[in-house]
Amino acid sequence: MEQNNDRDYLVLKDITKVFRDGKGNSVIAVNDISLTIKKGDFVTLLGPSGCGKTTTLRVVAGFELQTAGDVTLDGKLINDVAAFDRNMPMVFQSYALFPHLTIFENIAYGLKLRKLSKEVIRNDVAMVSQMVNLVGLENRYPGELSGGQQQRVALARALVLKPEIILFDEPLSNLDAKLRMQTRTEIKRVQQMLGITALYVTHDQSEALSMSDQIVIMNRGKIAQVGTPENIYNNPNSSFVADFIGNANFIDATVAEVGTDSLTVTVQSKSLAVEKPAEEFSEGEEVFLAIKPEAVDISLSPTGFKGKLDVSSFLGSITEYKIEFENSFITAVHSNTEGTMKHFNMGEDVHLDFKKDFFHVYKK
Ligand SMILES: Nc1ncnc2c1ncn2[C@@H]1O[C@H](COP(=O)(O)OP(=O)(O)OP(=O)(O)O)[C@@H](O)[C@H]1O
Ligand SMILES: [Mg+2]
Numbered sequence: 001m002e003q004n005n006d007r008d009y010l011v012l013k014d015i016t017k018v019f020r021d022g023k024g025n026s027v028i029a030v031n032d033i034s035l036t037i038k039k040g041d042f043v044t045l046l047g048p049s050g051c052g053k054t055t056t057l058r059v060v061a062g063f064e065l066q067t068a069g070d071v072t073l074d075g076k077l078i079n080d081v082a083a084f085d086r087n088m089p090m091v092f093q094s095y096a097l098f099p100h101l102t103i104f105e106n107i108a109y110g111l112k113l114r115k116l117s118k119e120v121i122r123n124d125v126a127m128v129s130q131m132v133n134l135v136g137l138e139n140r141y142p143g144e145l146s147g148g149q150q151q152r153v154a155l156a157r158a159l160v161l162k163p164e165i166i167l168f169d170e171p172l173s174n175l176d177a178k179l180r181m182q183t184r185t186e187i188k189r190v191q192q193m194l195g196i197t198a199l200y201v202t203h204d205q206s207e208a209l210s211m212s213d214q215i216v217i218m219n220r221g222k223i224a225q226v227g228t229p230e231n232i233y234n235n236p237n238s239s240f241v242a243d244f245i246g247n248a249n250f251i252d253a254t255v256a257e258v259g260t261d262s263l264t265v266t267v268q269s270k271s272l273a274v275e276k277p278a279e280e281f282s283e284g285e286e287v288f289l290a291i292k293p294e295a296v297d298i299s300l301s302p303t304g305f306k307g308k309l310d311v312s313s314f315l316g317s318i319t320e321y322k323i324e325f326e327n328s329f330i331t332a333v334h335s336n337t338e339g340t341m342k343h344f345n346m347g348e349d350v351h352l353d354f355k356k357d358f359f360h361v362y363k364k
Contacts, residue, residue, distance in 0.1 A: 009039040009197055010060065010165065015069035017055050029055040031221035032069070037214075039164075042191055042198045046208040047218035048244070053201040056218075057167050060199060062086050073165075089158035090167040093174055095150045097142040097157075103129075104138040107156045128156040131190060148179040155187065165197040172207065184211060205245050209233060217241050239288055239362035248290035249330035253361070255285040263361055265289060268305050268326070272354065274361050281361065288362045296332035297353040298323070298342060304351040309344045323350065 017030040030052040037043050045053040058064040060071060062083035071078050078086060089110070097106050104125055111121045129135050132152040142150055151171060158166050171187070172180045188211050191198050202208055208215050209229040217224040217232065217240075225237045236242035239250065253272070257264040258281055262273045265287060272289070281287065298309075298321060308324040314336075321332040321344070332352070334342060344350055 007039045008036050009041075009074055010037040010199070011035070011070075011072040012056070012060070013070045013072065015056070015059060015071070016067050017052075017059055017064060018067045019055075028221050030059065030066075033218075033221075033223050034069075035216060035223065035226070037197060037199065040195045040197055041213040042188070042200065042211055043214045043216060044200045044202060044208040044212040045216050045218055046202055046205065046244075047224070048203060051218040052221040053203075053218055054169055057090070057169055057199060057201050061088050061090050061167055063090075087161060087163050088165050088167055089161050089163050090169060091151075091154045091158050091171045093170040093172075095142070095154045095174075097150060097153055099142050102139050102141055103134060103145070103153050106142065106153055107134075107138075107160055110157065110161050124160050124162075125156075128159045131159065131193075132156045132186065147175050148183055151175065151183055152186070155190070159190065159194070163196065165199065166191070168198065168200040170202055171200075172202075172204075180207075187211070209245070215245075217244060219244075236290070236360065239290060242290040242360060242362065246290070246292045247331070248292055248360075249296070250362075251289045251291060251328075251330065252326065253287050253289040255281050255283055255287055255361075258283055265361060270305065272359075273356075274359060277361055279363060281363075286364055288364055289359055290362060291330070291354050291359045293320070293331040293333040294335075295355040295359060296323075296330065297355060298332055298334070298344065298350050299353070300344075300348075300350060302351060304353040307350050307352050309346060309348045309350050311346060312344060323352065325352070 012033060012035045014032055014034055015030055016032050019027045019029055021027050045056060047053055055064060059066045062081060107125045107128065108121050111124060129138060132155050134152055134156060137145060137149060172183055175183060184207060212229055214226060215229055215232050216226050219240055225232055225241045232241065232245055236245060242248040251267055253265040253267045255263060256266045256271060261276050263276050263281055264271050264273050267289065310322040310324050310329060313320045318333050318335050323330050323332060
């Protein structure tokens with residue numbers, strides 16, 4: 001079985017896709033993106049609705065022809081290869097199963113199109129049914145399965161084609177929270193076991209963070225940042241990424257001093273030193289300070305920054321606090337390890353500390 005290696009596998013080069021809407025106006029769905037995916041990697045396209053994720057995936061699958069740019073698979077240009085011949089099955093949110101075919105027939109469908117023998121089909125279907133826990137359900141119809149089981153059939157139907165790459169378009173969106181978590185693990189397990197390359201679309205950041213080797217953050221048809229989950233979470237390169245992936249709080253601040261390695265900003269007349277970003281800043285410049293909820297420490301001791309507790313929500317392992325701060329609101333999240341849970345009253349004056357290394361300065 002093929003394992004992860006460092007080979008460039010799927011390469012998108014300067015891909016642009018322009019649609020014409022009903023009135024004949026052009027819509028730039030994907031705007032000159034380039035992306036290299038390594039063999040065996042799990043790569044996620046993450047971004048808000050309408051940013052071009054599905055369009056990118058459909059260009060890769062061959063369901064849409066790009067307006068400009070090249071798609072290369074394993075060193076071969078595939079711009080002119082029809083979708084059917086790309087062997088890149090896609091798993092959708094809506095499962096897209098055939099309602100009048102049994103589970104066995106649904107999974108076997110692609111193999112029948114390939115005119116494989118009955119025996120090969122029976123063996124291959126049995127193997128993938130086992131892999132995704134569908135044994136015993138082969139004679140049922142899709143309508144007789146739960147949403148999670150139907151999604152596993154959709155996955156089996158893709159796996160049975162023995163693809164080197166599978167495309168996923170928000171496959172878990174129709175499942176409830178618990179099932180979504182389970183199916184997440186299931187998909188990841190099979191993908192790793194078989195060493196399949198995965199290109200996965202979602203707008204759920206926790207899904208992206210937990211499943212991916214690489215995350216590609218998209219915004220308005222462009223790539224905003226590419227990196228490992230940890231890298232993107234800890235070092236977002238723009239306020240857009242910080243907001244999207246870390247649910248960051250944005251606080252107004254002023255640059256007080258530009259040093260060689262650090263930048264000093266003031267908030268509520270107090271100074272904070274921040275690691276110097278790549279961009280140039282000037283003294284007196286108004287900026288955003290992005291602070292993750294888990295980097296906001298709340299206490300009653302009268303040091304630090306002043307805020308007022310608005311609401312606290314106990315969420316089991318964590319408690320989330322909404323705090324009025326500088327005519328706006330910020331969120332703090334604390335983990336409730338035994339004995340450390342903090343109780344504050346609504347409307348109470350609280351003091352905040354921002355844990356260093358967890359904030360970034362961005363241009364306004
Ligand atoms: N066939 C089409 N004709 C015209 N415009 C289209 C077409 N398909 C997509 N678009 C437009 O292209 C842009 C990108 O759409 P796309 O479906 O790729 O977004 P997405 O990131 O998948 O969003 P979502 O998270 O809502 O699924 C949107 O503005 C959309 O309206
Ligand atoms: Mg989409």
